[in-house]
Amino acid sequence: MRLLALDEEAERLGLQRGMTLADARAMIPHLAVEDIDEAADANLLEAVADWAERYTPLVALDPPNGLVLDITGAAHLLGGEAPLLADLGGRLLMQGFAVEAAIADTPAAAYAAARYGNGGIVAPGSSAGMLSPLSLAALRLSHDVVAALDRVGLKRIGQLLAAPRAPLAARFGRGLLYRLDCALGIEEEAISPRRPVAALVAERRFAEPVSREEDIAATLASLAAALAGKLEEIGEGARLLELALFRVDGAVRHIAVSTSRPVRAPRLVGDLFREKFAGLAEEIDAGFGFDMIRLSVLASAPVDPAQVDLAGDALAESDLDALIDRVGARLGGKSVSRIAACDSHIPEQAARMIEPNAPPARPLPADAWHIDPRPLRLFEKPEPVEAIAEVPDGPPIGFRWRRALYRVARAEGPERIGAEWWQDHPDQFTRDYFRVEDAAGHRFWLFREGLFGRETGAPRWYLHGVFA
Amino acid sequence: MRASVSMAEKSLSHLRRRIAEIEGRPAATMERQESDPRPDPESDSEGREASPEPAFAAHPLLARNGGALLPFGIAHIDRRLGGGLARKALHEFRSPQTRDAGAVTGLALALLARLAAADRRPILWVMERSAIREAGLPYGAGLAAFGFDPGRLVIVRVRKPADALWVMEEALRCRGLAAALGEIRGEPHDLDLTSSRRLALRAHETGVMGVLLRQAGDAMPGAAATRWLVAPLPASVTDDFAAGIGRPAWRLTLERSRIGTSGTFDVEWDNDRRSFAPLKRIGPALPLSRPAPAFDRPAFPADAGAVVALRRAS
Numbered sequence: 001m002r003l004l005a006l007d008e009e010a011e012r013l014g015l016q017r018g019m020t021l022a023d024a025r026a027m028i029p030h031l032a033v034e035d036i037d038e039a040a041d042a043n044l045l046e047a048v049a050d051w052a053e054r055y056t057p058l059v060a061l062d063p064p065n066g067l068v069l070d071i072t073g074a075a076h077l078l079g080g081e082a083p084l085l086a087d088l089g090g091r092l093l094m095q096g097f098a099v100e101a102a103i104a105d106t107p108a109a110a111y112a113a114a115r116y117g118n119g120g121i122v123a124p125g126s127s128a129g130m131l132s133p134l135s136l137a138a139l140r141l142s143h144d145v146v147a148a149l150d151r152v153g154l155k156r157i158g159q160l161l162a163a164p165r166a167p168l169a170a171r172f173g174r175g176l177l178y179r180l181d182c183a184l185g186i187e188e189e190a191i192s193p194r195r196p197v198a199a200l201v202a203e204r205r206f207a208e209p210v211s212r213e214e215d216i217a218a219t220l221a222s223l224a225a226a227l228a229g230k231l232e233e234i235g236e237g238a239r240l241l242e243l244a245l246f247r248v249d250g251a252v253r254h255i256a257v258s259t260s261r262p263v264r265a266p267r268l269v270g271d272l273f274r275e276k277f278a279g280l281a282e283e284i285d286a287g288f289g290f291d292m293i294r295l296s297v298l299a300s301a302p303v304d305p306a307q308v309d310l311a312g313d314a315l316a317e318s319d320l321d322a323l324i325d326r327v328g329a330r331l332g333g334k335s336v337s338r339i340a341a342c343d344s345h346i347p348e349q350a351a352r353m354i355e356p357n358a359p360p361a362r363p364l365p366a367d368a369w370h371i372d373p374r375p376l377r378l379f380e381k382p383e384p385v386e387a388i389a390e391v392p393d394g395p396p397i398g399f400r401w402r403r404a405l406y407r408v409a410r411a412e413g414p415e416r417i418g419a420e421w422w423q424d425h426p427d428q429f430t431r432d433y434f435r436v437e438d439a440a441g442h443r444f445w446l447f448r449e450g451l452f453g454r455e456t457g458a459p460r461w462y463l464h465g466v467f468a
Numbered sequence: 469m470r471a472s473v474s475m476a477e478k479s480l481s482h483l484r485r486r487i488a489e490i491e492g493r494p495a496a497t498m499e500r501q502e503s504d505p506r507p508d509p510e511s512d513s514e515g516r517e518a519s520p521e522p523a524f525a526a527h528p529l530l531a532r533n534g535g536a537l538l539p540f541g542i543a544h545i546d547r548r549l550g551g552g553l554a555r556k557a558l559h560e561f562r563s564p565q566t567r568d569a570g571a572v573t574g575l576a577l578a579l580l581a582r583l584a585a586a587d588r589r590p591i592l593w594v595m596e597r598s599a600i601r602e603a604g605l606p607y608g609a610g611l612a613a614f615g616f617d618p619g620r621l622v623i624v625r626v627r628k629p630a631d632a633l634w635v636m637e638e639a640l641r642c643r644g645l646a647a648a649l650g651e652i653r654g655e656p657h658d659l660d661l662t663s664s665r666r667l668a669l670r671a672h673e674t675g676v677m678g679v680l681l682r683q684a685g686d687a688m689p690g691a692a693a694t695r696w697l698v699a700p701l702p703a704s705v706t707d708d709f710a711a712g713i714g715r716p717a718w719r720l721t722l723e724r725s726r727i728g729t730s731g732t733f734d735v736e737w738d739n740d741r742r743s744f745a746p747l748k749r750i751g752p753a754l755p756l757s758r759p760a761p762a763f764d765r766p767a768f769p770a771d772a773g774a775v776v777a778l779r780r781a782s
Binding site: 323326327331336337338340341351353372376377378404409412437439440442444465467 | 567568569570571573574575577578589590592600603604605606607608609610611612613614618619621622623624625626631634635638639642643644645699700701702703711712713716717718737
């Protein structure tokens with residue numbers, strides 16, 4: 001068992017990474033040791049990455065213990081690169097992490113500076129100077145390439161920079177030069193952010209952390225107003241909105257809301273989030289408060305100008321749309337549906353539930369619905385019943401459903417519905433449907449599955465639906 | 469003597485009108501029970517604020533009362549209701565057992581089909597998960613065959629009765645709907661007098677008709693304008709198919725109404741004309757109607773061992 005990570009005190013006392021546990025214990029008997037938990041470490045890295053999104057949405061993981069942030073254009077929000085670095089380092093230190101951070105022109109140069117160099121801010125254009133004294137491992141080359149270069153006598157990046165390029169490429173492959181060029185900025189290397197980058201973002205930082213619901217709601221309203229202005233300029237509305245709440249202690253909570261039609265009115269956005277908060281399983285824990293709140297539009301769509309009249313009031317149809325969105329926000333998107341006809345003779349596939357605002361897949365004629373008698377309500381799965389019926393294809397004379405016995409007074413049928421022969425399902429049987437009524441007037445839709453004798457020796461009976 | 473009696477009657481009717489105004493319902497309904505049904509010009513303590521949208525007032529179905537009432541179309545029932553079911557109110561239909569779920573659904577949808585003929589707006593149906601499990605989901609083909617356009621329905625499926633009541637209240641506030649149908653099973657705690665009164669108030673404010681469908685429920689106190697118990701009846705025989713099952717038929721019992729009437733009515737539903745009709749004769753309860761045996765089959769079934777199609781449902 002070897003040591004993989006040490007804290008400052010252990011390093012000060014002379015322990016090193018890679019040392020065996022026995023040696024370490026021999027040196028320091030009262031050493032506190034924990035087993036490595038890679039999953040927990042990965043989760044922690046993800047949590048820190050979530051937190052780091054307060055600086056920029058372009059955050060990528062550099063496992064096992066690093067992050068890469070693309071702060072192009074984001075540094076001015078905190079007053080410059082130096083304040084940003086200080087803020088980042090300071091906050092992470094407060095959360096209990098030991099940090100090595102660097103800002104440079106390119107991801108590769110920043111990686112090298114942070115892990116192998118002294119960190120800090122590398123002035124634009126001076127990457128070469130910073131990289132020169134560093135060892136070749138800082139370029140993230142593979143072990144065999146580093147070993148091969150070492151055998152030739154190239155140990156520092158500065159030597160590589162001085163050497164002629166063509167022989168290097170010929171001997172060690174183009175990958176080596178690619179890495180070098182990435183570090184210097186000659187080749188583009190982009191990081192791939194963990195989460196989708198929003199089209200529009202509005203955020204607000206607080207000097208004094210907020211935790212009261214009213215304050216959050218008020219902030220949400222003003223952020224929504226800021227976004228509404230921008231959305232109106234491009235003539236679009238939001239279909240997917242995400243609210244990110246950044247706590248002072250580093251935890252981040254993301255809450256998303258989707259709508260069936262594009263919205264931008266701040267009042268509607270506020271309503272949707274209010275319903276979403278009400279429907280959350282657990283309360284939002286503010287901890288010591290939130291010091292940043294960000295509202296992003298992750299998906300948008302063009303707004304039909306006919307939906308809003310001159311006064312900007314919602315018309316009756318969009319009243320219903322707003323209701324559908326609110327119910328969806330609170331209870332989940334799948335809870336609201338409409339009924340659409342499908343082109344199938346199999347009863348359970350003749351109608352299906354679709355999203356409320358989905359356009360019909362294919363326009364079906366007005367009389368698309370079957371004209372034969374069909375039950376008002378259909379069970380999602382036909383319920384098995386025990387029935388007594390004349391063979392081979394007589395109607396049932398009595399059946400037991402859910403432990404209750406029913407005696408059939410009248411029956412209509414059979415209506416024979418065969419399986420879809422063009423689909424190759426050998427175990428799908430023909431069904432004979434009967435509409436039966438018992439003495440009291442209950443009307444049911446039963447079917448016998450499997451033709452007696454021809455398809456099966458023991459047909460089963462099911463109850464598929466109830467009539468009015 | 470006579471003068472004082474008639475004076476007493478006058479002040480009594482004046483008092484009735486005043487109470488009706490305060491409570492916000494048609495005053496003339498109370499006096500009309502005894503006399504013939506005719507459009508009462510004084511019934512606009514309700515009509516004044518109804519301000520019917522042109523779509524409904526023009527429809528012959530609702531023209532008589534200015535769009536405020538949905539009549540059954542059967543004279544004696546409408547008389548008992550004072551013209552019909554109030555549209556700006558909550559109505560409750562319940563069935564005592566799960567097996568009657570189809571019947572109570574059918575009656576509610578029949579009424580809403582009549583409403584849908586006059587009002588173009590969609591209808592929202594919120595269903596509790598246990599109700600779906602016990603009686604099934606609405607079936608598009610069946611609704612169409614019944615006379616109700618399934619494209620008008622917006623269905624909301626929820627898990628708890630509290631959620632169902634919340635959705636219903638929100639739906640009753642939405643002016644884009646013609647009616648909101650809430651299906652609840654049993655007697656949940658959340659459905660008490662307070663919540664039912666809130667629903668009734670919402671319906672009254674916006675004019676969205678509220679219908680509470682109670683599956684397998686006992687009578688409970690509530691603020692619904694009318695409370696009905698629905699039981700199925702054997703269908704009568706249609707003229708052209710003697711052995712067949714005719715039109716859906718139900719026995720409706722008006723248990724409570726705002727105006728204090730009650731009664732039991734047997735009706736059947738004609739889905740082509742979208743109208744109710746009084747049930748003339750109850751269909752044969754017994755004997756068993758079996759189809760004639762086929763003559764081309766042998767008298768005895770082929771030996772197949774245990775022939776009777778009994779299978780343990782497991």
